[in-house]
Amino acid sequence: MNFTADLLSGTLIHYYATCPREAWLYSRRIHANQWDENILMGKALADIKEEQQLHKFPFSNLHFDKIGKERGHIMVTEYKKSMSNTQGAKMQLLFYMWQLKTSLKLKVINGKIISGRTVIFVEGNEENMRMIEELMNEVSLFLSQSTPPPFKEIKFCKGCGYRDYCL
Numbered sequence: 001m002n003f004t005a006d007l008l009s010g011t012l013i014h015y016y017a018t019c020p021r022e023a024w025l026y027s028r029r030i031h032a033n034q035w036d037e038n039i040l041m042g043k044a045l046a047d048i049k050e051e052q053q054l055h056k057f058p059f060s061n062l063h064f065d066k067i068g069k070e071r072g073h074i075m076v077t078e079y080k081k082s083m084s085n086t087q088g089a090k091m092q093l094l095f096y097m098w099q100l101k102t103s104l105k106l107k108v109i110n111g112k113i114i115s116g117r118t119v120i121f122v123e124g125n126e127e128n129m130r131m132i133e134e135l136m137n138e139v140s141l142f143l144s145q146s147t148p149p150p151f152k153e154i155k156f157c158k159g160c161g162y163r164d165y166c167l
């Protein structure tokens, strides 16, 4: 399977940065246990966001949490239920920022990740844009492989919806 870059989504990027095996399983529509506590918490968080009028922005295959302007520049916001996986959240956010920046030819774009009272700012500078581009290429190549990498226990297995499948 040729998994081209246009098939990538923020979820896949987040999963890859967390556990490449998880990204591969998700890419083949092998879905995680929907009754997993973490997945239910994520869904509950999504409901709260809607009540609070924080909007999803249906642009292409992008479904980030909020977009707005701060000091005249576009700011994309992702809400997370915890900061236990900031690398995954950052890569997902950078993926959205890269898509918007390149598609809309924006000069400046920034992002932030919010979990409770914690806020992490993510700059849309050249270095970060280059990094996410390289990661996207890497993920496309990886997901083109016909089999997933073998199971290897990592710290995220405990909270992963695929743990019944893998363990």
Ligand code: SF4
Pocket: 019, 021, 022, 151, 152, 153, 154, 156, 157, 158, 160, 161, 162, 163, 164, 166, 167
């Ligand atoms: S259970 Fe562990 S190895 Fe399996 S997909 Fe989840 S994080 Fe990856």
